[in-house]
Amino acid sequence: MNTDRLPTREGVQSAARSIAAILPPTPLLPVEIAGVSCLVKAESLQPIGAFKIRGGWWRLSNLTEQEKARGVVAVSSGNHAQGVAWAARRLGIEAAIVMPRDAPRVKLEATKALGAELVLYERPGEDRDEVAAREVERRGAVLVHAFGDPWVIEGQGSAGIEIAEQMGRQPSRIVACCGGGGLAAGLALACPDSTIQLVEPQGWDMVGRALAAGEVVRVGEDPPATICDALRPDATKPINLAVLRDRAEPGVTVTDAEVRDAQRFAFARLRLALEPGGAAALAAALAGKVPLDADTVIMLTGGNTDPSDFAGMLAEG
Incomplete structure (x- = not known):
């Protein structure tokens, strides 16, 4: 992992230009919640169904030719x-x-259909970072960390540049689903005038706890179950904490039931199918856990959900 470079706003702006050259902007849609009209950013409509395409593209496009030849591990x-x-x-x-x-x-x-090789590990039971380290050493490859890499952070932040261009100004508040803090850190750099509101699954608020403690905090030995599989890192990284300190508002968590309500709301009102982790920010807004105004943007970060699970969830509602 790259520890000799910090992400910058200039890097986020460069990432936004690079991504704009290959991908159309995702829509910024109006929505009314508790009588307040605000906006949602539909990153679930990216070609891969999630905002992560931004960080993946910016990181890999910045590899040297020698690094590209070595391949990557994520x-x-x-x-x-x-x-x-x-x-x-x-x-x-x-x-x-x-x-x-x-x-x-x-x-x-x-993932397999896109041509990548899958290396599977047991969760719980195996440390995914240790598995990745072994693969990096065995292959001589470059590690592309999901949230603790400066280029990945910059790439995710391109969504914030896109939002500001679509609105003609920076939003007052961006409500973001949060796992390890890569998106939140990128948004903080992209929109320095916006409040960044983190939303994490109940019991998995590793970024919120780290911000409160002033240091990286790891999840306990027996963490609660959560349907938000995309928001379950064991801990954030120092690079994310460094960017988010004094910029993000921690302390908001959502339950599985609130997430399910948000998925049903998005399908009924916006005609969008969201995966649980991609609906966490919306869940917090619907549950009245974050303040909203006309310049609030809620991130809908992913739509990669199993069809049968999604149908069952809708039927239960």
Whole structure:
């Protein structure tokens, strides 16, 4: 992992220009919540179904020719996996993705279909970073971390540049689904005048706890179950914490029931199918856990959900 470089706003702006050259902007849609009209950013409509395509593209397109020849290794439950695999295929780079064996099948199959090699590990039971380190050493490859890499952070932040261009100004508040903090850190750099509101699954608020403690905090030995498989890193990284300190508002968590309500709301009101982790920010807004105004933007970060699970969830509602 790159520890000799910090992400910058200039880097985010460069990433935004690079991504704009290959991908159309995702829509910024109006929505009314509790009588307040605000906006949602539909990153679930990216070619891979998630915002992670941004960080994957910017990181891989910044590899040297020598690094490209060595190939890349990434660790992901599915969305970063697809982002890296998509960029690797477009750039002609070999990619191996370390994924949990219990990742949603739709994500496993989509990553493989993009041409990446899958390296599966047991969750819980195996340390995914240790598995990735072994693969990097064995292959001589470059590690593309899901959230603790400066180029990945800059790439994710391109969504914030896009939002500001679509609105003609920076939003007052961006409500973001948060796993390891890569998107949140990128948005903080992209929109320095915006409040960054983090939303994490209940019991998995590793970034929020780290901000409160002033240092990286790891999840406990017996963390609670969560349907938000995309938002389950064991801990954030110092690089993310450095960017988010004094910029993000921690302390907002959502339950599985609130996430399910958000998925049903998005399908009924916006005609969007969201995966649980991609609906966390919307869940917090619907539950009244974050303040909203006309310049608030809520990130809808992913739509890679198993069809049968999604249908069952809708039927339960």
